[in-house]
Amino acid sequence: MDIKRPSSGNPIQELLASRWSPYSFASRSVSEADLCSLFEAARWAPSSYNEQPWSFIVARKENERDFELLLSCLVEGNQVWAKAAPVLALGVVRLSFIRNGKPNRAAVHDLGLAAGNLVLEAVARGLFVHQMIGIEQDKARAIYGIPEDAEAWTGLAIGYLGSPEALPAPLRERDMTARQRKPLRDFVFSAKWGEPPPWLE
Amino acid sequence: MDIKRPSSGNPIQELLASRWSPYSFASRSVSEADLCSLFEAARWAPSSYNEQPWSFIVARKENERDFELLLSCLVEGNQVWAKAAPVLALGVVRLSFIRNGKPNRAAVHDLGLAAGNLVLEAVARGLFVHQMIGIEQDKARAIYGIPEDAEAWTGLAIGYLGSPEALPAPLRERDMTARQRKPLRDFVFSAKWGEPPPWLE
Numbered sequence: 222m223d224i225k226r227p228s229s230g231n232p233i234q235e236l237l238a239s240r241w242s243p244y245s246f247a248s249r250s251v252s253e254a255d256l257c258s259l260f261e262a263a264r265w266a267p268s269s270y271n272e273q274p275w276s277f278i279v280a281r282k283e284n285e286r287d288f289e290l291l292l293s294c295l296v297e298g299n300q301v302w303a304k305a306a307p308v309l310a311l312g313v314v315r316l317s318f319i320r321n322g323k324p325n326r327a328a329v330h331d332l333g334l335a336a337g338n339l340v341l342e343a344v345a346r347g348l349f350v351h352q353m354i355g356i357e358q359d360k361a362r363a364i365y366g367i368p369e370d371a372e373a374w375t376g377l378a379i380g381y382l383g384s385p386e387a388l389p390a391p392l393r394e395r396d397m398t399a400r401q402r403k404p405l406r407d408f409v410f411s412a413k414w415g416e417p418p419p420w421l422e
Numbered sequence: 423m424d425i426k427r428p429s430s431g432n433p434i435q436e437l438l439a440s441r442w443s444p445y446s447f448a449s450r451s452v453s454e455a456d457l458c459s460l461f462e463a464a465r466w467a468p469s470s471y472n473e474q475p476w477s478f479i480v481a482r483k484e485n486e487r488d489f490e491l492l493l494s495c496l497v498e499g500n501q502v503w504a505k506a507a508p509v510l511a512l513g514v515v516r517l518s519f520i521r522n523g524k525p526n527r528a529a530v531h532d533l534g535l536a537a538g539n540l541v542l543e544a545v546a547r548g549l550f551v552h553q554m555i556g557i558e559q560d561k562a563r564a565i566y567g568i569p570e571d572a573e574a575w576t577g578l579a580i581g582y583l584g585s586p587e588a589l590p591a592p593l594r595e596r597d598m599t600a601r602q603r604k605p606l607r608d609f610v611f612s613a614k615w616g617e618p619p620p621w622l623e
Contacts, residue, residue: 231462253621261432269555276609327555333534354470354528366615408477414567420454
């Protein structure tokens with residue numbers, strides 16, 4: 222949808238410009254080959270000490286029981302719309318290093334890098350991903366037997382874009398509104414916090 | 423370098439397959455236009471509640487004083503090689519929500535999403551990025567006046583690929599070794615932790 226494209230600013234890759242996080246998903250299934258490539262993309266993300274601290278728990282709607290279980294790990298406000306997606310996933314992070322058990326300060330950041338790769342591979346395949354922080358972490362641990370040194374951190378709804386008409390009014394409006402971002406000068410600084418560099422346009 | 427390409431696995435986008443994190447950087451300068459597009463790419467990353475909790479402090483080698491200051495915020499082991507890059511940056515994250523001061527559990531994850539976008543925009547422009555967790559967080563706060571509710575989290579070295587010959591032997595070897603990743607079945611699970619889904623290839 223054109224309304225979701227960055228309306229101004231410096232040029233960026235089409236893959237990055239066309240990504241957004243819809244609330245509306247079509248019922249169309251995601252192929253196994255596409256799914257494999259999405260997680261392959263996550264696999265090749267960089268991570269501190271190449272720890273690869275991410276894991277993903279995935280449920281396809283084709284398996285009704287699996288899907289309902291995963292859906293139940295999202296907070297209710299997310300279940301409302303995410304139930305329409307053909308694929309749901311949890312992003313899980315190991316918070317300590319395997320080799321020495323010390324805290325991995327990069328772990329959650331690196332889950333973000335892996336998820337970012339996954340999302341862009343999805344966009345390249347005509348898919349959309351809506352990530353969520355609103356999940357039931359303890360419930361996920363109990364249901365899936367997530368080990369103590371790991372933690373379910375995010376939810377991901379994956380699928381093809383649907384019609385916003387099917388959404389409750391407030392969500393429908395969000396899907397039909399332009400994306401907003403801070404200007405670069407509000408978050409790119411040089412020699413002093415709050416001072417944008419001279420080369421910034 | 424061909425040795426850095428994923429050697430097997432499911433197909434993924436060229437942009438994702440060709441990314442890696444070199445220790446060797448050429449002296450060639452990065453244009454202002456390219457830099458602006460890198461941060462523009464970060465700008466359009468998704469974030470929880472659209473909080474956009476990321477900021478970046480950036481120094482170009484053209485400004486010697488700025489560059490030395492930023493270099494001094496990296497741990498010594500990173501300074502050794504990162505000093506060759508024409509651009510250095512710190513990734514800074516606001517750990518609480520602006521609107522209510524509550525902890526933002528997604529903040530560090532979302533810094534990762536923004537950095538991931540930046541890295542891929544860089545790759546598309548022939549650039550490379552090597553991210554680091556080894557930074558001096560307190561020093562960065564003191565030097566730049568980073569506010570209390572934010573924290574320098576990562577370092578980024580940005581530039582064109584250099585010759586590994588110029589590197590100390592252990593780093594040279596890393597730049598000339600194939601990338602390794604866990605197989606998908608070790609981190610993509612279905613109904614139970616540790617159990618890969620039947621569709622995984």
